[in-house]
Amino acid sequence: MEETSAGGDRRRTAEQPPSTAEGVPKKRLRVxxxxxxxxxxxxxxxxTLSNLFNKPAGGEDPEVEPDPEQGMVTVVHVVQPFERYTFPAEAAMYTSASMxxxxxxxxxxxxxxxVSRAFQVCKETKIKAETLILEGDPKEMICQAVEEMHFDLLVLSSRGFGAIKRALLGSISDFCxxxxxxxxxxxxPPGHK
Structure with missing residues (x-):
């Protein structure tokens, strides 16, 4: 509820949630x-950490805990399953169970x-973070996790594949x-052509 003072200023009462300058409630970003x-x-x-999240008021103080109001980063890595069969030019080879x-x-x-190294980077910047290791096709597992966990934004890097390599291997960032x-x-990354 808004009240108008004698000078014409609008004030918010305690009944209303805090909002941004545009009048839209602030949402925690899930990336x-x-x-x-x-x-x-x-x-x-x-x-992502330096451009999408504000640093907490504590600055570089190691005692300052991550501020959950800033949002949260989930670092995900997808392990591609190892195939038991390989197909060299001449004949199929079977890989042993121990291998x-x-x-x-x-x-x-x-x-x-x-993911431990990535989590440490997040910890150093005082951003709340979690890690996730998945197994499967990276393109599909990333999209599935985004849908199931309802993220606000997905951030990927560009590896700079040329047109031929991208056509043969596929680009995870393009698929996502x-x-x-x-x-x-x-x-x-800087210097990327």
Whole structure:
């Protein structure tokens, strides 16, 4: 409810929720940042933290806790499943179960280290963050997670594939830009052509 003072100023009463200058209630931003082993994805995470979130009033004080009012970043990494069969030029080869388990273990360790490093970057900037490791096709798993968890924004890095490589391998950022159920921001690293 608004009241008008004798001078014509409008004031909000305590019954109304706080709002922004435009009169729209402030919403906590929920952002998913997809990371992989590339430096470009770490750059995209750092760009997101410094450009989309305000730093808390405490500045560089290590005792200041993340402010949940700023929103939250979810760092996601998708591990591609290791295929038991490989197809060299001459004949199909079968990979042993112990070899498959060894590769999967290495993938899990790499994924854990990667999201741990990304989480540390978030922690240093005092932004509330969580991590998520998924398994499957990265393009589809990212879009599925966005839809299921209702993110406001998906941030991806551009790896700079040329037209031929993009046509053969497909571009995760291109796929997500067309299929994700939220706005998508593709961050290009400095010097990217």
């Amino acid at each position: 998913m940042v997809a990371v992989d082993e590339s430096d470009a994805s770490l750059y995209a995470l750092k760009w 498959v388990e060894s590769v999967r273990k290495a993938q899990r360790q790499t994924a854990a280290q990667l 830009a067309h299929h994700a159920k939220c706005p998508v921001l593709i961050v290009k």
